[in-house]
Amino acid sequence: MKLSFVIPVFRNEGxxxxxxxxxxxxxxxxxxxxxxxxxxxxxDDNSMQELIALHEQDSKVKVLSFSRNFGQVPAIIAGMKEVTGAAAVSMSADLQEPIELIENMISKWQSGNEIVIGHRVDREDSFIANKASAVFYSLMKYVNPKMPKGGFDFLLIDQKAIAVFNQIDERNRFFQGDILWLGFSVAFIPYSRLKRTIGKSQWTLSKKLKYFIDGLLNTSYIPIRLMSLLGIIISFFGFLYAIVIAYNRFINNTPFEGWAPIMILILIIGGLIMLMLGIIGEYVWRTYDETRKRPLYIIKDKLAKDETTN
Known part of the structure; x- marks a missing residue:
């Protein structure tokens, strides 16, 4: 039996x-x-040189090199299309996942689970990083109830599930949502994420926000439904406010004075309209992005057994 390991690399020298x-x-x-x-x-560091050395040392090491930085998810997708093992383990190259967990994953897989997910229950990261992660995955769990509380990047997936995963032809992919969407039998294994000892995280705030938006818009109708709900609520209170003004004017003979309430209403409603237009704009852009049919990634170099392209 052969096990494949898909490992994205971005500035992981050392x-x-x-x-x-x-x-x-x-x-x-x-x-x-x-x-x-x-x-x-x-x-843009010496990661590629390190990979070339491993490939020359071990013929079981295959290397794909992108023409530029396309992101972690496209890297995983590209790797999944190259695996030949009975199952594949997707993990990072930062030494923050406990390698020993793989043995437990294999056991769960051999017991009949097509997908085995290692989900984080604790992180040896900074206080801010821990809190930001907790907020992110709490929101994601609200969008997708199957999402484990600490999220996941470390998993084992059977070749059968990989074949279906590789059929998904979309841009702006939400990897975790795609895995849970597949519908195969899933087992969860909790683990504590280790503190990074070599290099620093490349998972910047902008990348986290992009990934959150991908997860929110790609796997849920909540933003559209929320806009409709807000519209109903605002209309209701606007109608109620109009009744109060009319009652005071015609029943109590109280003239309506001052522009402050009107300005407040205009600013609130105007802000909500701009927010809703932004959400709609995101959907429109994603639809346009899909129609362009640009490749999700570009492979510049490929190093494999008896196969080398430059």
Whole structure:
């Protein structure tokens, strides 16, 4: 039996080789065949040189190199299209996932689960990073109840599920939502995310916001329904306010004075309208982005056994 490892790489110089060594050590211990599919996502450090050295050292190491930085999700998607194992493990190259968990994942998979997800229950990160992550995944769990509280990036997926995953032809993908959408049998394994010891995270605030918007708009109708609900609520209170003004004017003979309430209403309603237009604009842009049919990623170089392209 062969197990594939899909590992996106972006400025992971120094942590790639230790990741490879830990995984191969586990595979030798379990007496399992393996392959690596490293995807260099436009790194501008020495990550590619490190990957080339591993490929020359081990023919089971395959390397894809993008023409520029396309993002972690496109890198995972590209890697999944290259795997040949009975199952694939998707993980990062930052040494923050406990490699020992893979043995438990294999056991759950062999018990009949097509997807085994390692979900974070604790993180050895900074206070701010922990709180930001908690808020993000709490919102995601509201959008998708199947989403584990701490989210996930570390998982094992069966070849059968990979075949369906590879059929999804969309841009602005929400990887976690796509995995849960597949509908295959899923097992969850909790783990504590380790503190990063080599390099620094490239998961910037802008990337997190982009990923959150992808998750919100790609997997849920909540934004559209929320706009409709807000419209109904505002209309109701506007109608109620009109009744109060009419009652005071014609029953109590109280003239309506002052522009402050009107200005407040105009600003509130105007702000909500702009917010709704922004949400609609996001949907319009995504529809346009789909129609352009641009590739999700561009492979500049490929290193594989008996196959090299430049």
């Amino acid at each position: 942590s790639i080789t230790p990741t490879y060594e830990k995984i191969t050590g586990l595979m030798h211990k379990l007496v399992l065949d393996y392959e690596f599919v490293f995807v260099n996502d436009g790194s």
